[in-house]
Amino acid sequence: MNGAKASSVRFATAVFVSPYDSCCARLVKGSTTIVKAILVGALPLMFAGCTTLKLPPFEPMPLDAYANRQTKEGLTIGLRPLTDPKECMKYFGTDLSAKRVLAVDVSAFNAGPASYVLARDKCSLQGPILAAAGSRVLGSEHAGGTLTGVGGGVFLLSPVAGVALFGVGVKEGSDATVINESYRDKELQVHTLSPSGAVRGCLYFRLPQTGTLPDRCRLHLEVVELKTKAVTTFDFEIQSH
Amino acid sequence: MSLCHQLPNLFFSGLVMLGAGCAHTHHLLELQPHTVGPYPPVAKSDLKIELRITDDLRKAQCEWELSGETWQLPLGPQFALNSEALARHLFSDVVVKNSADAQPDAGADAVLVPRLVTVDRAAGMSAFSESKISGALEWSLKSAKGDIVWIDTIKGEGKNKTGTLFVYKEHMREGARMMLTDVFNKSFQAMSSSPEIRDFAASRKK
Numbered sequence: 001m002n003g004a005k006a007s008s009v010r011f012a013t014a015v016f017v018s019p020y021d022s023c024c025a026r027l028v029k030g031s032t033t034i035v036k037a038i039l040v041g042a043l044p045l046m047f048a049g050c051t052t053l054k055l056p057p058f059e060p061m062p063l064d065a066y067a068n069r070q071t072k073e074g075l076t077i078g079l080r081p082l083t084d085p086k087e088c089m090k091y092f093g094t095d096l097s098a099k100r101v102l103a104v105d106v107s108a109f110n111a112g113p114a115s116y117v118l119a120r121d122k123c124s125l126q127g128p129i130l131a132a133a134g135s136r137v138l139g140s141e142h143a144g145g146t147l148t149g150v151g152g153g154v155f156l157l158s159p160v161a162g163v164a165l166f167g168v169g170v171k172e173g174s175d176a177t178v179i180n181e182s183y184r185d186k187e188l189q190v191h192t193l194s195p196s197g198a199v200r201g202c203l204y205f206r207l208p209q210t211g212t213l214p215d216r217c218r219l220h221l222e223v224v225e226l227k228t229k230a231v232t233t234f235d236f237e238i239q240s241h
Numbered sequence: 242m243s244l245c246h247q248l249p250n251l252f253f254s255g256l257v258m259l260g261a262g263c264a265h266t267h268h269l270l271e272l273q274p275h276t277v278g279p280y281p282p283v284a285k286s287d288l289k290i291e292l293r294i295t296d297d298l299r300k301a302q303c304e305w306e307l308s309g310e311t312w313q314l315p316l317g318p319q320f321a322l323n324s325e326a327l328a329r330h331l332f333s334d335v336v337v338k339n340s341a342d343a344q345p346d347a348g349a350d351a352v353l354v355p356r357l358v359t360v361d362r363a364a365g366m367s368a369f370s371e372s373k374i375s376g377a378l379e380w381s382l383k384s385a386k387g388d389i390v391w392i393d394t395i396k397g398e399g400k401n402k403t404g405t406l407f408v409y410k411e412h413m414r415e416g417a418r419m420m421l422t423d424v425f426n427k428s429f430q431a432m433s434s435s436p437e438i439r440d441f442a443a444s445r446k447k
Contacts, residue, residue, distance in 0.1 A: 052363075052370040115437050117392055174366045177305055181363035185375050189358060189394030194436055226389065226437060 053175045055093050055182040058200065063109055072232050074112020075193065075223060080105045081238045082202070091186065093179040100207040102240055104219060107200045110193040115226040118199060119190040122222040125205045125240075192226065207240070214240060270314045270410060275418045277323050277425040280330050283433050286442040288350040289334040290382075293341045294321045295354070303360040303374060303417070314417055316360060320378065323425045324355040331432055345385045350445050354381050358394060362416075365403035372403045374416045378424050380431075382438060391437040397423030 063069060066078025082088055082103040085095040096103050102125070108118055188201025203219075221234040301317035328335045332353075336346070341354050358377040365372040375398040382390040399419025404412035432438060 052366040117389060119392075171366055173306070174364050177361075178363040181361040181373065181375055184359045184361055184377075185396065185398075187359075189377060189396075190379060190392055192391050192393050192435070192437060224389075226391075229388075 053093055053178040055091060055178060058091065058105065058186065061107065063107055066107060068236050068238060070234050070236070072234065073114065073225070075108065075110050075116055075232065077106065077108045077221060077223075077234050079107070079219065079236055079238065081240070083239055092183055093175065097207075100209055102205045102207055104203045104205070104238065105200070106188055106203055106221075107198070108193060109198045110195055113195055114228075115195065115197075116193045116223040116232070117190065117226060118188075118193055118221075118223050120188050120203065121190075122224075123188075123203050124220050126218040126220050193223070216240060267311045267313065270312065270413055272314065272316065272319060272414055272417055274322055275319055275421055276326055277422045278326065278330070280327070280426075280429045283331065285333045286331060286438060287333050288442050288445060289348060290328060290332045290336070291345050291349045291352045292325060292328045292335050292337045293339070293343075293352060293354045294324060294337060295339060295341045295356075298324070298355060298357055301357045301360065303362055303376075305362045305364065312362075312413075314362075314374075314413065316376070316417060316421070317357075319417075319421050320355065320357060323421060327425055327428060327432075328353055330429070349385055351385065351390060351441070352383050354383075355379070356381070360420075362413075368403050368405040368409070370403055371400055372412070372416060373398055373400045374413075374420045375399075376420050376424055378428065380428060382441075384441070390441045391432075391435050393431050393435075395424055395428045395431055397421070397425075397427055399423065 063076050063078045066080055068080065069076060069078035071077075082091070082105055083097060085097060088094065088096045088103070092103070106123075110116060183204075186202045188199070188203055191197075191199045193199060216237055217240045219236045219238050221236075223232050223234070224230070225232065299317040299321050301315075301320060303312075303314040303316055305312050325335070325337055336349070341356075345352050356379045358379050360374070360376040363373045363375075375396065377394050377396045379392070379394045381392040384390055397420050399416040399422075401412050401416050401419065403409055
């Protein structure tokens with residue numbers, strides 16, 4: 001065991017510190033069977049962190065489960081601010097509140113005989129806040145580009161470290177595209193709510209970048225009845241962070 | 242053969258990786274015309290429709306950046322082609338125009354405008370992981386007077402394996418075709434089953 005430990009120390013030193021020639025030489029000399037076995041065993045663990053990020057769609061949730069809901073003219077709207085960082089990580093791959101974005105999960109069902117239009121631009125946060133975040137891109141479109149380049153450069157000095165950096169760069173870039181796609185895919189768009197029609201999606205609001213936020217704010221929604229053009233308003237008090 | 246003998250190969254691999262990471266290249270993926278369908282047969286709505294296909298829609302493209310490389314997939318021509326095909330399948334009389342805002346011609350019952358809201362690609366991490374292209378197309382049908390008859394946003398997606406160096410471009414194209422098929426099949430379902438459009442057509446007959 002001591003031999004194996006010494007070998008793995010030598011291996012790590014060779015990979016991350018030594019110049020190129022020395023690195024390769026030590027890799028050959030220092031690799032015992034045990035170290036090789038450890039390395040092979042570690043490969044699945046290394047690759048487990050390199051799989052594509054998966055962000056699930058929202059789990060189905062009955063309107064009754066929304067604590068914050070209202071019914072008018074047969075139309076029920078329920079909403080739920082997504083302020084829990086764990087939940088944000090699960091569905092968006094990033095902590096939205098840390099990025100000063102408030103996401104609100106909105107669900108609507110029309111049990112009445114009329115048809116309504118529910119549009120994102122008729123929804124607003126009121127109070128000492130904010131602007132609609134719209135289709136704001138969360139992950140950097142350039143993520144990973146630098147790291148892959150640096151990884152290539154480091155590869156010339158230390159192959160394993162270079163491959164690792166290159167992989168991290170590609171992973172970062174891939175994650176950014178998944179996060180952006182998921183963010184926009186979950187956004188509430190404009191819909192006609194026919195009788196017995198349902199719709200669900202997220203509204204995004206950009207919070208002020210500095211200063212303390214109020215605990216609660218008011219979310220205002222307007223729906224338009226298609227035939228009469230009558231506007232029905234819904235106002236909710238919600239937690240803002 | 243010892244690792245030391247592989248030095249030239251390792252050095253070359255390093256240079257390739259360095260190049261892949263640093264070189265900011267643009268890739269344009271052309272997509273052959275892809276017509277979704279055939280759609281299930283339906284009784285056409287007896288309406289004279291002006292279909293407004295704007296330049297914004299015709300020029301739409303999916304663009305993404307990964308590891309310093311920019312990819313562009315022009316999808317506008319496909320959306321334009323399929324919007325017209327779907328409109329002709331659903332309505333008895335269709336005239337195609339470019340502007341979204343112009344006054345409709347005399348005799349037109351309604352104006353149908355498709356608008357691309359989003360189109361995104363989530364890139365898989367490796368050749369064997371899944372990539373996804375998603376798109377959202379907003380349809381609005383307004384009466385000749387400008388009142389909204391029906392409006393909806395239809396989302397679609399195409400998922401497949403990212404693919405190896407030899408096939409990944411074709412996989413990207415295939416993902417885009419799947420997304421288009423999904424968007425237009427769902428659009429067909431939404432429009433053909435809309436009670437608002439059915440009621441409007443009935444009111445124009447009277």
